Amino acid sequence: MSAPGPFTELLLRRGAEIRSQIQQQGLKMPFTEVLELHTGDLQAMRQKPITFLRQVSAACTYSPLLNDPTLPSDVKQRARTILASCPGNSIGCYGEAGGILVVRNSVAKYLEQRDGGIPADPENIFLFNGTLRGLSFILKFLMATYNSERTGILVPVPSSLACRRIITLLGGAALPYQLDEQSGWTVWSEELRRVQEEGCVSCRPRVLYVVNPGSPTGHVMDRACMERIIRFAADEGLLLLADEGHPGDVYSGSLQLLSFKRVLHEMGPEFSSVVEFMSFNSISKGHIGESGVRGCYMEVLNVDPTVLSHFRSMVATFVTCSLPAQIAMEVATNPPDPGDPSYPLFQAEKQESVGKLAAKSQLTEEMLNRVPGMHCAPIHSGIYAFPRIELPARAREVSAALGQPPDVFYCLRLLQDTGYLLAPGEEFGQKDGTAHFRMTFAVPIKELTLALEKIVDFHQRFIAEFS
Structure with missing residues (x-):
């Protein structure tokens, strides 16, 4: 929050x-x-935590539970797998910079399933303690990389004030583009163009930030809107930075939450191999709702190899995602499979x-x-x-x-x-x-x-x- x-x-x-x-x-x-309805915290508002997630987290934290006969066998197996990837089989270790491999592998597998088989490379996945931490790091990295010019970031409104605050704090320029309420909070190319051109007066626009599903609007972008955004980013050479949700957390059965990566891929190589792209998702949202654990993954695509190498070095130097957050992320992206003892309750x-x-x-x-x-x-x-x-x-x-x-x-x-x-x-x-x-x-x-x-x-x- x-x-x-x-x-x-x-x-x-x-x-x-x-x-x-x-x-x-x-x-x-x-x-x-006085009742505060201005903000939301799912578990504070009495959404029940996911049992499988809590059980795996507990077994990783207190290893004697691995011998507890009351814990399902898949819980204990998952905890052992995670602990085996930690130095000393303990979540008290530092772990790998950017996230331990078993968690990044689970995130990559989740992304591949989400996107209909489009491959995801664990080496291009990084874990952070929350979306704002990840967003702050990437924006700081970009502004340091291009420190000769003030960096402009196109930001949707209405949206959370936090992103605009971070940009201002880091010395960048937040360039708000207005979502069209009359059309279901969609994004129009003309509005992006207007903001881009006006921004060039005071800064160098380099990033197009999108949020899907929207917050606080609750809308989900359709394919046409996403394609407009991707084409604009490609035409202007902007990094596309997407804060995305989980497809299972959409309330209309007839509505599909597409990922920008999937749409980018389906638009063909002229876009999928060119547009620089970074995507976020966190465990604070939807049915997981673990806001206090502060876990977030980021996937990076099409970033210049030299820049990506420097980015990895900066992550290794300055970023460590806590192991409890990584455990929750592993379970959130790798839930029980059909036939597993914990599957019926999880579903x-x-x-x-x-x-x-x-x-x-x-x-x-x-x-x-x-x-x-x-x-x-x-x-x-x-x-x-x-x-x-x-x-x-x-x-x-x-x-x-x-x-x-x-x-x-x-x-x-x-x-x-x-x-x-x-x-x-x-x-x-x-x-x-x-x-x-x-x-x-x-x-x-x-x-x-x-x-x-x-x-x-x-x-x-x-x-x-x-x-």
């Missing part, structure tokens, strides 16, 4: 004040507690987690879209809704007089009236003149239903007050 931006920080401070007033001063409010837990999120995303979308002046685009993955809210002119006038963006004013009023803390869309980047909020739907279904009912009721009262 990244640190909140200034507007969410304002809401958090106000929430802390209200909480103190209720608990310490006995102030009577229309609610008894049941995965289906339960994805099924619950799918049901909650549908409930959220349906309830928000019933309200005049509120529109929630289809949510196909993730744990957030990012609805657009139409606010009356008078509400915008009041917010301007207070020096607050309209959706910040709206979220502050909602917090005061309901006790629900949401994140204003201004934090994530949004088209001028629009207003949004981000809320998680990962909470238990009863709590979510009550929250949605109160948010809908507040919205109707807010519109009536300022109309």
Whole structure:
């Protein structure tokens, strides 16, 4: 979880004040507690951890469990295989720079299966303690490599503030390109071109960063959108940097989450052998949901051999991914096979987690879209809704007089009236003149239903007050 931006920080401070007033001063409010729905942490919101993952991690950490008759045989075998690749058969060792080979082999096998047989080389796979660590390292490496010019990175908005913060901190230029909400948050070549040309005034654009599925929007890119992005990266000689999800964590059975590597390959050698490409995925997402373990893999393709050699040297010097994170990554990318003792439970837990999120995303979308002046685009993955809210002119006038963006004013009023803390869309980047909020739907279904009912009721009262 990244640190909140200034507007969410304002809401958090106000929430802390209200909480103190209720608990310490006995102030009577229309609610008894402040509930933070601005961000999401799956297991904190009571998603059950995957048993197989926890059992393998436990056996690797405390080796006497390898003799425990209550542990399934495939758990013990997996733990022995992982420990055999660690110096001294212990996860207390340093391990290999970039990740121990058995884990990188499992990631490579997972990628090959995901992409329909397209080979993946373990030597081009690197492990990091979380996506932000990996992203920070690669951006720092790129900026150091091209230190004669300020490096520009095209970044989607709406998206997490964290990437833009990292770029700024490292001395680069974040070049936001706007996703088109009316077309399901798609990316248009004309928008990329506009941002690219404007960016050339102050920097040298070198990287095109994409997030699929989108966050906080929850959309999944179609093939046409991905092909547009790939063609643009090829035409402009940009490194394509993709933060991607797991295909199994999509909520629509008719929708397929394609990887950029697969689309790149299927577009033919003129793209698959030319476009420089790096792809991330983490164990914080979806049915795995191990946010606190902080595990991430990165695959590198088509990078100049000299640059890649230097990159490996820098990884060996500065990067060590913790062994507990690597163990979780190994299990996440190499789950039990059909016929293994742990397979039935693993499948049941995965289906339960994805099924619950799918049901909650549908409930959220349906309830928000019933309200005049509120529109929630289809949510196909993730744990957030990012609805657009139409606010009356008078509400915008009041917010301007207070020096607050309209959706910040709206979220502050909602917090005061309901006790629900949401994140204003201004934090994530949004088209001028629009207003949004981000809320998680990962909470238990009863709590979510009550929250949605109160948010809908507040919205109707807010519109009536300022109309």
